[in-house]
Amino acid sequence: MEYRTLGDSGLQVSVAGLGTNNFGGRCDLEQTKAVVHKAIEVGLNFIDTAESYGRGLSEEFIGKAIEGHRQEVLLTTKFGGRGKPGTGGRSYIKNAVHGSLQRLNTDYIDMLSIHFPDPSTPIEETMRALDDLVRAGDVRYLGCSNFAAWQLVEAEWAAKTAHSSPFIASQNPYSLLQRNVEQDLAPACVKYGVGVIPYSPLAGGFLTGKYRQNEAPTEGTRLAGGQGARQLNDDNFAKLAKLETFAHEHDHTVGELALAWLASQPFVGSVIAGATKPEQVEENVRAIEWHLSAEDMKALDEAMGVGAEPMRGGPGR
Numbered sequence: 378m379e380y381r382t383l384g385d386s387g388l389q390v391s392v393a394g395l396g397t398n399n400f401g402g403r404c405d406l407e408q409t410k411a412v413v414h415k416a417i418e419v420g421l422n423f424i425d426t427a428e429s430y431g432r433g434l435s436e437e438f439i440g441k442a443i444e445g446h447r448q449e450v451l452l453t454t455k456f457g458g459r460g461k462p463g464t465g466g467r468s469y470i471k472n473a474v475h476g477s478l479q480r481l482n483t484d485y486i487d488m489l490s491i492h493f494p495d496p497s498t499p500i501e502e503t504m505r506a507l508d509d510l511v512r513a514g515d516v517r518y519l520g521c522s523n524f525a526a527w528q529l530v531e532a533e534w535a536a537k538t539a540h541s542s543p544f545i546a547s548q549n550p551y552s553l554l555q556r557n558v559e560q561d562l563a564p565a566c567v568k569y570g571v572g573v574i575p576y577s578p579l580a581g582g583f584l585t586g587k588y589r590q591n592e593a594p595t596e597g598t599r600l601a602g603g604q605g606a607r608q609l610n611d612d613n614f615a616k617l618a619k620l621e622t623f624a625h626e627h628d629h630t631v632g633e634l635a636l637a638w639l640a641s642q643p644f645v646g647s648v649i650a651g652a653t654k655p656e657q658v659e660e661n662v663r664a665i666e667w668h669l670s671a672e673d674m675k676a677l678d679e680a681m682g683v684g685a686e687p688m689r690g691g692p693g694r
């Protein structure tokens with residue numbers, strides 16, 4: 378397993394991470410334990426959850442699954458929700474962390490992230506409240522999620538001005554099908570020492586190639602549910618066909634390409650694919666052993682018809 382320093386911090390995260398929004402929903406406790414134990418066995422240490430996943434059950438199941446293994450994993454959780462005013466406020470954060478610590482059955486969270494920006498709360502209040510948690514020892518590092526580049530920069534400056542803890546990671550949707558973070562967010566992250574944590578790296582499983590055009594999705598799979606309508610369209614299948622050709626030419630599967638391509642981006646910290654089975658963990662860990670060269674990355678962009686335009690503002694420092 379390859380490990381990387383996350384942003385400008387002392388946190389060493391496994392490049393293959395584990396997403397857990399299936400836990401407490403489509404994965405029961407036994408399935409959760411099987412996935413988490415496999416992750417630990419193969420050296421995957423970065424486990425991403427949120428107070429909202431499975432309405433708290435994801436954290437609770439993870440807490441049970443890591444009993445006796447706390448030192449082998451880094452727990453990262455998130456508080457708040459989309460469009461919920463006040464979730465960046467001091468009271469909300471304090472209560473949320475208290476709940477997460479209990480459910481995760483731990484006395485510290487390795488990284489705590491704000492799940493969505495909260496425009497109703499001054500960012501200065503959010504950063505101070507988060508810093509208090511770091512100083513109290515409840516939380517080791519801070520991150521954000523779904524922030525635009527300007528919101529990330531505003532937060533980092535609020536922390537800098539107050540001499541308080543900055544964000545070291547930014548979690549955003551990023552995959553071979555959704556690359557807009559490359560325009561503004563990634564250059565801001567590079568400049569401010571923030572690692573990018575791509576979420577939905579497999580586009581909900583679509584990029585593994587297990588969904589075929591004009592065929593009904595296998596029952597029980599993620600995209601057989603409501604999310605399928607968004608991903609299973611002609612445009613995505615056309616892109617998938619090009620990606621599959623590229624992957625096969627390099628003796629890999631398209632799922633391996635999806636994860637290895639993200640891991641090959643220097644600004645990416647950990648790739649948190651949401652596995653539902655131990656075999657998927659093994660496959661996803663194996664995938665990131667493929668290091669795409671600069672030529673491979675360029676050839677892939679050309680095959681996909683993506684312009685060779687560099688990141689806006691250059692790669693920063």
Ligand SMILES: NC(=O)c1ccc[n+]([C@@H]2O[C@H](COP(=O)([O-])OP(=O)(O)OC[C@H]3O[C@@H](n4cnc5c(N)ncnc54)[C@H](OP(=O)(O)O)[C@@H]3O)[C@@H](O)[C@H]2O)c1
Nearest residue numbers: 396397398576577578579580581582598599650651657660
């Ligand atoms: N910050 C945010 O707002 C936010 C939003 C979304 C997600 N996240 C985080 O990011 C994580 C990853 O995103 P995601 O779970 O939405 O999407 P994802 O990782 O792109 O896809 C997850 C799905 O892919 C399938 N899968 C995984 N590994 C596979 C393999 N080796 N072979 C075949 N299928 C495989 C599983 O499908 P089946 O269920 O069919 O087995 C799983 O449900 C989440 O779990 C969560 O921790 C964060």
